[in-house]
Amino acid sequence: MTPTLTIFLILSAALFCIGLLAALSRRHAIFILIGIDLMLAAANVNFVAFWRFSPEPAQPTGVIVAIFSIAIAAAEAAVGLALVIAVYRHYRTTNVDKLNQLKG
Amino acid sequence: MSSWIVTYLWLIPAVPLAASLVILMLANSRRTASAALAIFGQVVALTMAVAAFLPTLQTPGYRAFHNFTWFTFGEQTLRIGWVIDPLAAAMLVMITLVGLCIFVFSIGYMAKDKNFTRFFAYLSFFSAAMLGVVIANSLLLLFVCWELVGLASYLLIGFWIHKPSAAAAAKKAFITTRIGDIGFFLGILWLYGRSGTLLFYDHGNGCLENAGLLLVGASATFIALLIFCGAAGKSGQFPLHVWLPDAMEGPTPVSALIHAATMVAAGVFLVARVYPLFSLGAIDGVTPSLTVVVWIGVVTALMAALIALAQADIKRILAYSTVSQLGLMMVSLGVGGVAAGIMHLLAHGFFKALLFLGSGSVIHGCHEEQDIRNMGGLRRLMPVTFLTYAIGMMTLSGVPLFFSGAWTKEEILHATAHWPKSSVPYYLMLAGVVLTALYMTRQMIYVFFGDKRAASEHAHESPRVMTMPLIVLAVCAIVFSIALTPAWPWLHGYLSGEPAHFEIGQLIQPMLFLSLALVAGGIGLGVLFYRKAGATDPLAQAQPAIFRFLENKMWLDEFYARTVLAFAHFAARFSDVMDRYFWDSLVRALAGVGQLFGILSSHFDERGINSGVDGATTGARGLGRFIAARHSGQIQTYLRAAGVGALALLILYAWLA
């Protein structure tokens, strides 16, 4: 048996949802970022999987998109973590429940 | 045939100009260097002038020019150039020679001035501009240099700028001459429009040559008269002479250079230069324009001589004398004696410079005193000055035989006598000769003879550097007459392009006796009249009303102030008031109307449109508050909502699919 596309998709969906879980239910801001990174990685798995199982794999579009996506994730992580540090400096906390200055 | 010098003629003004620029850049303390530079420039100019003079001797009526394009506009070109002919050559030599003397004199005269370097820069600049006027072969180039001469004279007259009177005099000089220049400028425009060129000589196409003159045609009279306006302004002809006596506020060398030898002569030179325009269409040597020149000259000559009689300032007397002599030259030109006029101009350059420098020496010796009533008895104290001054005085008065002025004056009288239109100028000129002798005698007696007065107590002879130029000029004034006598009218021939022959028999002319008699009369009258003169003038005692009239320069300045100036001031004020109030209020009224509309419109907005909109706003605000309350500010809440939303969408999709 070789892994099929469906298996990969389900795996990546699982990864995505674990990321979502981290982003949704943890209070620490860094967990949210971890979650987001996981979700992005899950999406990347999808891209590469779709490329591998596409009828025209000579065109490495999925791979390229994954590469770009990784680069963007790096940028996201850098800025996100910088934000966390800035927020921590300002509020002395990274508990997102306490960061509700924008409430209506 | 043209000599190399023609191509390099521009160097004559360029060298003093360069000297001037260099001096301007020197520090104020580099006095020796600046004087040396200026004099060096002048010497070079003199050498070149002589070099330029030499070829003109070879052929009678020699004329060489060099033209070039100054700039191209559109498809047209504007050409200028320079010319050397006897007129220019003679002027060049005279100007550079006299100028050199004055430069040297200035070293002594200005020795204590703290702006010594600047003075020499200005002098050099002036010299350059003047030489430019002389060599110009284009009315435009001449005008350019002409204006620069004006600027130089402005700077020099106002040299002692801390004196308000000097500044005022400088301004007056510039503006008065500028009035004349406006006419000149229009004349240039007109001429340019007519002939299509401003070059004097251009291989037959110049505006003074046949082809050009043909194009000018009938408008020549007006053009000539307009150009004469400029000449009148520069040469101090009535009614624009008022600036010249005031210009004596400048340092004395300036007076000598500008207001005796060179600048004021520029007007005469200009008329001589464009003489073909004046004489175009002459019948029997008379044209309307020349007639105007004659009458203006006559009025000027006589009026100035009269005013000179009543002046107390040593330099002002000389200034009015200059005005008078310039009038004389103008008359000479007007009656057709161009050569005579120029000869007198040259001679006048020497002796009037001599007189001015002499007066400068006197003023210097008397510690900056200028009022002749405070001098006296300087004969002993300043022998060299006295002697040279006497030579100058006799030359000016026209004492015959030995002094150059006599010969030229005689020739002018001669020419005037033959004017076909009227003989009145001739007689008035004779009167002028007498008056000249009279006021010069008055001045001599006041300054050098009689008892010592307040200012001459501590007088002293001037240093060598000042007396040497005096001597040189005096020698020139005498020696120059060799070229002027009727026996060997070399200069006359040279200027008018005819060869001169030596005939000793021509030496004594009937006019000589007449002139001798007139001069003797004048001097005699003067001696008689002023021999015992005291603090008050004899004329003032005899005829106080006339004296006051003359002393106040015939109230011309006051007259101008009341009429022309007053009108101009009024016009200025009026323009300003119109601007500030009339036009402005017009605009503001318009703006007011606009504002009114604005107010009306805003009221309409307020009452009509806004009330409807307000209701809508209130509703929107309430809704906004409600929604805002749902926003907890907690990011995860939003994220969860998004997740649920996505799920809902998915379910919706599944349901629909």
Next chain:
Amino acid sequence: MAGLTTALILLPLAGALFVSVARQNSARAVALGFNVLTAILAITLWRNFDTTAGGLQMVERHVWIPAIGAEYLVGVDGLSLLLVLLTSLIFPFAFLAQRMTRGACALMLVMQAALYGTFTAQNFVLWFLFYEMSLIPAFLLIKIWGGEKRDRAATKFFVYTFLGSVAMLLSFLGIFFAKGTFDFAALADLGKHGLLTGNVAWFAFAGIFLGLAVKVPLFPFHTWLPDAYETAPTGVSMVLTGVLSKMGVYGFVRLLLPLFPNEIRIVAPWLLALAVCSIVFASLAAWAQSDLKRMVAYLSINHLGYCMLGLFAITATTVRPAQEMQAALSGVFMQIFNHGITAAALFYYVGLLEQRRGLRGLGDFGGLMQRTPLLCGWMSVAMFSSLGLPGLNGFIGEFLIFKGSFAVAASFTAVAVIGLLVTAIVFLRAMQALFSGPLAESASTFPDLQWNEKWIVVPVTMLMFAVGIAPQFVFNIFNTTVVQMTRLFALTTLG
């Protein structure tokens, strides 16, 4: 080098952006840096400009709003190039002349871009856009950074010029509805045979005339100018007089003369009278001023009056000798350039005096020559240049204008020459009051020209001399254009 013109327009705008985010005390340096760049671009433009070829060069054409005939169409001919060069010259000096805050620098740069646009746009909509774009920074600069009466002056300036603009816009809309194009070249081509007829033509003419006359300004639409120039800060005054006032003249040459030959010919005597009034009354009014800046402002009107005289004179008659037209046009262009330099320099000097004394009345100074000979000397050069002393730049233009107009409108010219005289009087009076006499107590501690000031003064003065003595390099810029315009005007069939 097709994008050069666009680059020239965009660069100052970019500069404005940079300046507005720059640090407060480095804003001026940034602005100056950008001006160096624009200067380089302008010189490149000049280098690449073929002075022997007529017509527009370096044309860039892009579709913009086809529905209303608006195109992005820029190009330069000799006149445009001259004005572009002038702009590139005046602005750096204006920036050097005065310390400016960040906002002012940014606005100045916006204005600069607008000016480049105005001088190179060849489509009315685009042109008008830039034309108006220059107005707003000028207004703000006067309004915010101006002197004591700034509110009134700025409002007046704005209302005046805006009213004129509106009139012009209406006229052009009229023309567009009649002819369906906004292209300058096409309009000029149509104008040869009379663009419009009847009352419409007169209305259109009046509207455009009003708009441009206000901008120049022409008597009697000039009263905004003294107030505006007086209150504006030195640098802004320099730009206003040096470049902004040229927009009006440029408009006359580019729009009014080619489009309405008939109308102009019919009312030419009146126009000439207005020009002469500008010359004479403005110079007289300058004489009556005691405020130096106001005085210079009035003389600015006077000098632009000469330009107007030249332009109206050559279109006044049916007989149009080519050499006179060329003389007058060359003179006008030369005068544009010279006045730009000289008037800006004069404002700068007045600014220097004001900066030292705090006041700028004629009576507030005296005897400066003893204290600050250099300042006086250099300032005198500018003054003499302005009064048209030969050997300096002012003379060339004035001479050619008078030469051209005297031949076709002798009497008007003869009257106008009075302006030369009065100008001389005004300046000599000023010099007498400022430089001569005993040293005023208030002036006894004046510093002479500083090094940084010399950096402005010396090049500008050298330029004055250069143009005055060897003007050919300036003439070369526009000679071909002059010839071409002469042909255009001469070909214009009348009636």
Next chain:
Amino acid sequence: MSAAAFIVIAIFTLAGAIAAATMPRLIHAALSLVLAFIGIAAFYFLLGAEFVGLVQIFVYVGAVAVLIVFTILLTRRGQEDTRGFSWGGVVVAIAVFCGLVWAILHTRVSDAAPQIDPLTVKRIGEVLMTNYVWPLQCVGLLLTAALIGALILVAEEKR
């Protein structure tokens, strides 16, 4: 290839990911995340995209993970109240997972992996430099901007 490898890797990855999401201590979570990332990289190897796998390790393990631990280091004081866990999120996540799985299972996909030549770095480079050069530049710009932005964000404010 081999299902065994897939299963092993999947277990590692999912375990790492779950640990990353649920570990009470942040630092453990971060280290578990590294495990998950390595697992994902292994997936890429499995899928024949070696380059992406290497990049994945390089960027996520070498850079992002280090960043995260550094951030943890810098924000570790007074963080006692951040241990919480909200079950609402778990419900949503599971619901989303169910939804996704349902969607995947109801989508027709071709499960046949075609035979391919190995994807060389050269090929990727060529494609990046030709078809995708513009996005590449944009990403470069983005990274620069992010770098500068991050620096500015964490730079200590001047007092």
Next chain:
Amino acid sequence: MPGEFVDQIFVAAKRWLLSLLPHAPDWVVQIASALLNIILLLGVFATLFALISVLERKILGRIQNRYGPNRVGPFGLLQPVADGIKMLIKEDVVPIRADKVVHFLAPIMMLLPAILALGVIPYGRNMTAFSIDGGILFFFAVGSAAELAVFMAGWGSNNKFSMLGAMRAIAQMVSYELPLLIVVLPVVMIVGSLSPDAIVAAQDGYKWGIVPRWFVLTPWGAAAFILFFVAGLVESNRTPFDVPEGESEIVAGHMTEYSGFKYATFFMAEYFGMFAVSGLAVTLFLGGWHAPIAWLEVVPSYLWFFAKLAVLLFVFIWIRGTLPRTRIDQVMSFAWKFMLPMAFTCVIAAAVWHYQAHGWAGWLSSLGIVAVVYLGLSRLLDTRRKFATRTYRFAE
């Protein structure tokens, strides 16, 4: 040919060993091959480690004018065995407040990447353990995991010295990773491949039959090699960049709380890292396993490789014996102010060299570029005249 046989002896041996599994499925053969490679690698490098550890002490001794270890075995060559026994039987102390799991995993995490990195280096003709297309990238990818390990060590120990040491180490490793990567770029650019085999192959041959075509002999290559070597020093935390474990300041940095075999593992990992970096330097710039002179090609390729490696290792030791430790702020500013610009310069110089057809002109102009930037930078960074006042920044 005997030469070729000797050259390929290991390859042939492996092939023979694998042929012992004739009917095994593919993946079994693959795994067996990989295992063989790993075992061989570990064996060779563990031996090298042992050798080098004693040699280093001996060389340092020579440099410091004393004998090194000379008691155990002949010339003290058995010293590492003694050390190993000592380490193994030492008590493994774990601090009570330590994060036990992390503390335990750190040494393993440290050693693993170093071994993996060694796998992609070609040790001789056809002797690359894992011949991956993106080998260079793989090297750096696994290498970057070392930082994480250092962090784990620092964090897990729950000791302020460990933490400080870890932070310093990470800071300098991250900083120098950038120049390290960028100086590899020119080589990759010129060769057009990320594969170490291709890079070695590109350095094959001799110009005019004499001068080898090693990249170190081009101006940009020389500069890049020096930069790479310096960055390598930092990456392996060697003197003069051993600030993270500067015993005079912070005891032993992140290794403070380790003892016994864990400490030995760290030690080993460090040396393995050094081997890896040196090996890569040899591969990238020194022509890999190629002989320096054409007729010396007969000597087996792996010998050449290890000879070059030995030279580099000697230089490592030599530097350790010669240079004092730098200050952390100097280390950092050196990275950002000098290394990084120089690295970029190498890229540009290589491009210039390449686009002038690798000829004289290119050689000279790339030399010019490197020289100009170098001189400019050294002038800019010259602090002989002014010493900035030191500001101390402590970790929060």
